[in-house]
Amino acid sequence: MRRFRFSDPDFEAAFSAFVAERRDTPEEVDSIVRDVLAAVRAEGLPALLRFARDFDRVELDEAGLRVTQAEIDAGAEACPVEVREAIDFAAKRIRTYHERQRPADQRFTDEAGVELGWRWTPLDAVGIYVPGGRAAYPSTVLMNAVPAAAAGVGRIAMVTPPGRLQPAVLAAAKAAGVSEIWRVGGAQAVAALAYGAGPIRPVDKIVGPGNAFVTAAKRRVYGVVGIDALAGPSEIVVVADGANDPEWIAADLLSQAEHDPAAQSILITDDEAFATRVEAAVQAQLPSLATGTDAAASWRDHGAVVLAPLDESPRLVDLIAPEHVEFAVEAPERLSDHVRHAGAIFLGRYAPEALGDYVAGSNHVLPTSRAARFSSGLSLYDFLKRTSFVKCDEAAFAALAPATVALAEAEGLPAHARSAAIRMRRR
Incomplete structure (x- = not known):
């Protein structure tokens, strides 16, 4: 100290x-992660099962990879009543807080007569990494899955290292609206979510904390999928x-x-x-x-x-x-x-x-390592995307076209300029 x-x-x-x-991430970690990602991308399920055996000392087959609904129900039932009640209490508060963040769609007409706007839509599929090993983390499940469900994400796939799944984690997954749970951890889990592997279909974004291998894997798959942050x-x-x-x-x-x-x-x-x-x-x-x-x-x-x-x-x-x-x-x-x-x-x-x-009720997935200078904690916005609209009639087009042509020509992009100019000539 x-x-x-x-x-x-x-x-x-x-x-x-x-x-x-x-x-910083040690070079040896990044090297291992690079090889794991490449193997899962090339081989799919066989690589996942091999890494489960090599890294986690667990023999799995395709059938044992997915946690069944019966296992989820039984695990949640085994969770002590006071813990289940606390999970439900937390889930309700987290859901209420994040639902208040919902942005509004807008459509308006500006002074040039151009109709503009935007629309918010949820992501189709999100993957949630839930650590195992050091402790059971039902709060990680809630903080990542509840906002995704509140945003309207259709598929929430949870991955967690193989081993005994804690009843509290299963109770939280059930309360949060998790769609599927897979027994796979480490960089190989990130690869499976990013590229798909066997029965695990790829997602659009990966969220949730993990060790140095998980963080390095998230850094490498960014661009193939979205990520929340590098924790x-x-x-x-x-x-x-x-x-x-x-x-x-x-x-x-x-x-x-x-x-x-x-x-x-x-x-x-x-x-x-x-x-x-x-x-x-x-x-x-x-x-x-x-x-x-x-x-x-x-x-x-x-x-x-x-x-x-x-x-x-x-x-x-x-x-x-x-x-x-x-x-x-x-x-x-x-x-x-x-x-x-x-x-x-x-x-x-x-x-x-x-x-x-x-x-x-606020989210505990927050920026670390001075990233609060330029980023925010996990929110409903992480599970939504915004699409913009532009609508022009002939008069609105006439107001925008000359400046469009001038800028396109200044940038040396003649087809851009022609796209507007050709309409100007035929008015």
């Missing part, structure tokens, strides 16, 4: 260097004053640190004594966490405490451009209204980021 003091003469340079640290390690910034309970703030910092040893948690405060108490609370809480090993590594290697005037916090947050930022202060909007670069902002002492991960 690093400490930075705003008053230090080298603060700006030291903190900027800390923020700018990057974790990096989780991040949180907590801006807190000394009136907070240090135990609360420590728990908030650890809520992201436990995701991954490469996750990053940063505290910004103007109270040095409070910062010391938070650091002590972090150390006290780590032994009680089942995820303590990862959380401790994250806090040790990537955590930071910044001692700075709170009025400087919006500028520092913009410099970090974090996935999540909490303003645990008395009047949070006074500071948060000046923040421009953050995936999600949590306001007040009773708005921990964990609410956003599960049940607040």
Whole structure:
């Protein structure tokens, strides 16, 4: 864990260097992913089954690749009642939030008499990657599938590494409207969704988090299909004053640190004594966490405490451009209204980021690695596309044609110019 003091003469340079640290995809990962994608594209199903055996140590055949509806129903039924109720509660809130994002179609006539407009339509098919291994992630299913269903996507195909499917994940898939579930993970799952493989038909867009192999695969298939983003390690910034309970703030910092040893948690405060108490609370809480090993590594290697005037916090947050930022202060909007670069902002002492991960309703798929400078979190818009309209009668054409010809000729595109000019001559 690093400490930075705003008053230090080298603060700006030291903190900027800390923020700018990057974790690039290792070359060996990208090389393996390239070969996996090529094999699945060329061979289809045989490559999927071979990689399941080689990478996941699982023997599968075509029939065992798809999770049956009976398995989904049985798994959902095996999910504890209180967890099923929480899933339904979260799904309803996520659906309501994202349905409010629905944009309107428009058609209008401008001053030249040209009729213009646009229409929004849902994607036909979306693939959702749901990680396995480290933990069960029903929230990943909900955050990716519910907005897709709300947008009207007709087919939602979920892929997840082979192995025992957690009842909570199956319950979430059922609640979210997932159309099909396939036992395939890693780069080969991304390839199957992008190119198709055996019974798995290709999709139009792939969303959902994964490890370095999944992220590298999504980068390589972009253009064949759309992707949501290239996810990096989780991040949180907590801006807190000394009136907070240090135990609360420590728990908030650890809520992201436990995701991954490469996750990053940063505290910004103007109270040095409070910062010391938070650091002590972090150390006290780590032994009680089942995820303590990862959380401790994250806090040790990537955590930071910044001692700075709170009025400087919006500028520092913009410099970090974090996935999540909490303003645990008395009047949070006074500071948060000046923040421009953050995936999600949590306001007040009773708005921990964990609410956003599960049940607040907003999406937890957010930009990482400073991508909040130029991108947004997952939304309904990720599952819609916009088509524009142009309608001209003869008078409207006459208003647009001369400028069209002039620009086409200036660009050296004579057929473009002729397309308009030929109509002008025959009027």
